[in-house]
Amino acid sequence: MDSLYNKELAGWCFSQDSKTSNSNADASVVPNTPQNIQLGVATHKALSQKGVSYRRRKLVEEKAEMVLSNNSALRRLPTEILAQIFLYCIPEDGDGTPSPYQAPMLLTTVCRRWRELALDMPNLWRKLRLEIGHGDWQQRVYCYDSYLKRSRGRRLSLTIECHDTEWTELRSLIQPHINQISSLSVGFFFNCSCLVLADFRGLEELVIRMNGSDPESAVVRSIAQLPLNTRSLKLMDLWPDVEMLSDFNYPAWPSLTSLEISIDELDCIPCLLRLCPNLSSLTVVSIFVENRRAETCFVHAKLQSLRISGYKHLDWIGNVGLFDSITLPDLRAVEVHSSGLWPHEEFKTFLTRSQCSLESLILGGGVLTTAQQRAEYLTLFPSLKLVVVSRDLCLT
Secondary structure, eight states, X not given: OOHHHHHHHHHHHHHHHHHHHOXXXXXXXXXXXXHHHHHHHHHHHHGGGGTOOHHHHHHHHHHHHHHHSTTOGGGGSXXXXXXXXXXXXXXXXXXXXXXXXXXXXXXGGSOHHHHHHHHTOGGGGSXXXXXXXXXXXXXXXXXXXXXXXXXXXXXXXXXXXXXXXXOHHHHHHHGGGGGGEEEEEEEEOTTOOOOOGGGOTTOOEEEEEESSSTTHHHHHHHHTTOOTTOOEEEEOSOOOOHHHHTTOOOTTGGGOSEEEEEOSSGGGHHHHHHHOTXXXXXXXXXXXXXXXXXXXXXXXXXXXXXXXXXXXXXXXXXXXXXXXXXXOTTOOEEEEEOSEEOOHHHHHHHHHHHTOOOOEEEEESSEEOOHHHHHHHHHHOTTOEEEEEOSSOEEO
16 A cells, blocks of 8 residues: 555544544534545546456446435435445455445445444454555554454454564554454565464464565464464465475364465375365365375375366376375365376276265366266266366366
């Protein structure tokens, strides 16, 4: 955020809290006159080039036009219905960045009734993105604090971008709400220190992103402190190899049920399955090269979904070795995106050995198979949903 936006945001938060505490406020319309609402819509249109979708902009414009009408049906809507409409106004693809031009903040600027209702709906304030160590922190902290207080104990979903060496500023802000945080996405940038994840005792979902290799040690130390109730972990920029994974014998990993991770080679998958015996969903990004390690066949009894994305050289025709080293009796869905020939015989032997009830098989992103090979999969599983994605068409 630039300094002008920060000042505007801080001013909005202060004005909204002032309006809420003013018992003599206008009973119908806040100091935002119809002309100011029109100005807000015009500003919203100007900011559309910064990521606001055309469809959402049009909805805001139409809503403002209805509010400006003295006979607006919205004025007569029951509070319960209006509250449901407010929930649908929250951007589905937004990251929670506070903005006076999007819900929930925008909803508080229309009229007194809308403001009071929005501030009385904790579920509108459950998602928030915070930037640490970048720009003027003091100009943003008041708004962040207002968001967190308005959540009133509801479970929180936070996105944190850390551009600083320490997390001191963040800790002081979120400490009163730390047990509410159930979903956390953290961006580690240069010179970041370790985040004490053990303090997040209510954490269920964690996403960690990295900018370069500089924060690697901080990330490794952070995930070592995962709370025991964490169930989902997404770690897409670390690229650990088998040697690094051998040190990941952390207490919380056996409790994970969903893992999305980038790995150095596919031979890391058996190691991940050993670390996470309760895993039901595994998504990996890797390089398709031959498994050079002699693995005994590892049986994982609970994995139901396996998604693999990566690529191998077009002129390499060897087996990847992965499917020779694992057995997955509860497997239900497989999705593969790669480049090159698919190890059909190895995969078919794996399916037969696992004796699973495969329901879905998606072969996309350049996986090269023949009609005969796909027919063999349908013979093994007559009710299989088989999807083959190519550059030009999708065959089911």
